[in-house]
Amino acid sequence: MNGRYVSVNAHDGRQFQAYLATAIGGSGPGVVLCQEIFGINQAMRDVADFLAEEGYSVLVPDLYWRQKPGVELGYSEEDFQQAFGFYQAFDENAGVDDIRASLNALRQLPECTGSAQGVVGYCLGGKLAYLAACRLPEVACAVGYYGVGIEKALGELEGLQGRRLVLHAAELDQFCPAEARAEIFAAALKTPGVETYLYPGVDHAFARPNGHHFNKPAALMAHERTVA
Template sequence: MTGRYIQIEATDGSGTFRGYLAVPRSGSGPGLVIAQEIFGINHTMREVADYYAEEGYVTLVPDLFWRQQPDVELGYSEADWQRAFGFYQGFDEARGMEDMQASISALRARPEVSGAKVGVLGFCLGGKLAYLAACRTDADVSVGYYGVGIEAALDEADQIKRPLTLHIAELDKFCPPGARERIVQALRGRPGVTLHVYPGVDHAFARAGGEHFHKPSAL
């Protein structure tokens, strides 16, 4: 499966940004916007997009750091971690969510997307953006893995109108026990919201080849 880059129009008129698009062999399917980790559209995010395209989804990974620096693509060395945290700290969440909506709308408008259905799937930073997508965008469904900082946005939970699933790692140092408990208490039992807490696993447990990859939980 080989994807390609397309250009997405920012809704605030500030320009365009790229996104990695992967289409299933059938040529069509439901849409899936994948919200990146803090490392940009790197090989991991492209592999995730390709995997879901093989499963029948038309996938799009938008470049959410483009307002700071276009085309960020980092690995997992110590130096890249430091650069990634710099981009994370400089990330304008409000603008980022506008770019998420622009990406959802761009994908929904593509002829390859059948039925105009588009979901959001996110990891790490993208895990929080998946939660915010359920609150702020017209995504049809949102799924977040080990989102960072969701506890700071729980006041938006009443805005959730479509299905949301969150996958939470018990040992995630970026979502310590107190934060996890606030998330669970605030979201448990809400219509359409499903929470899964995975015992004994750490942040990034779904990143194939990563230090904390745990296949039984990831699948």
């Protein structure tokens, strides 16, 4: 796939960059893809391209642009420490605003068809996808992969109002341990429209292509549930 970068107008009048992967047929339903803590790196572009092959037009916003535009980190210990620093300083509310701006930008592109839009996110982006589903009425559905910290924001579910939300969790994920998962799954059972899936024997980032914890069977199963 040949993706490209486009400019997105933020709510405060400034602009930030986003990676656009166009649906294989030239146009398709719009999806905003929210990054892990490592920025828009090759893994995130690969995920966007993969979704584009499924027929979606995918926009990946640079969610760190307020701190440092163009962050693209790998998975060395040094890069992880940098990524964790960006994560700790990240403003989630501003991130949701940027998702809204990205949805608006995507709607205006000829590569995007239809009014229904989705949000998919991984790690940091998994929680942001959750928050976007709960806060933004323009989000028709959202999918969060091993989102971190969702158990601290369960009150947000009141805003979901029946929209589809899918949450994928890894059994061995130290960033979302069993106690946190139990809280999330219990709240999900009481909320219409929420689907939760636990993948046994896999760790955080099990769906990252070529990652250390990549588990192909679990990743494929999660993908099938994501695009269902």
